[in-house]
Amino acid sequence: MKKIILFVFFFSFFQLCAADDYSIELYAMSGSGRLVSSDEMMKKSGAKYLIVDFFSLMCDPCKRSLPKWDGFLKENKSKGFEFILVSLPAEGDRKKTEKDLKDYFKQNKFGFETVFDKYSVVGKKFGVVEKSGDVTLPMIFVLDKSGKLLFKTASFDEAMAKIKNLK
Numbered sequence: 001m002k003k004i005i006l007f008v009f010f011f012s013f014f015q016l017c018a019a020d021d022y023s024i025e026l027y028a029m030s031g032s033g034r035l036v037s038s039d040e041m042m043k044k045s046g047a048k049y050l051i052v053d054f055f056s057l058m059c060d061p062c063k064r065s066l067p068k069w070d071g072f073l074k075e076n077k078s079k080g081f082e083f084i085l086v087s088l089p090a091e092g093d094r095k096k097t098e099k100d101l102k103d104y105f106k107q108n109k110f111g112f113e114t115v116f117d118k119y120s121v122v123g124k125k126f127g128v129v130e131k132s133g134d135v136t137l138p139m140i141f142v143l144d145k146s147g148k149l150l151f152k153t154a155s156f157d158e159a160m161a162k163i164k165n166l167k
Helices: 002-019 038-045 060-079 094-107 121-126 156-166
Strands: 025-027 035-037 049-055 081-087 113-116 139-144 149-153
Touching: 025 113, 035 038, 038 049, 038 081, 049 060, 049 121, 049 156, 060 081, 060 156, 094 113, 139 156, 149 156
Parallel strands: 049 081, 081 113
Antiparallel strands: 025 035, 049 139, 139 149
């Protein structure tokens, strides 16, 4: 009985630790299709903060925030900010969604990394995509250089206000 209780305790502990893992490893939507790792990105750049914005073509507030993020990053990347846009699939055909996303980003060029979470693995890990498949968008996460969550919000304006306090 003690072994079972001990096992349950350690299993629960490791599940809680895994829930705080905000690392990302997905393939870039750019032509290179290279693996984008948030941990490697942060190490390589020496950035202090990582902004992760979840996106869908079906989310108008998400689309409206992209030029704002682009402008912010052009002005602030040298101040220790990195950014990853995580594109989530629309319901239905993932292959069509991926094509539509590639077309969208060919027409709308931005200076930040964009990845496609084809099976919503990262979306589920961050709690943006629920087990039922329901999606909460927009959703923005700001992490420190160690990957610790500083805050999350559904509002671009709120994110900007809090980010300005990080400088």
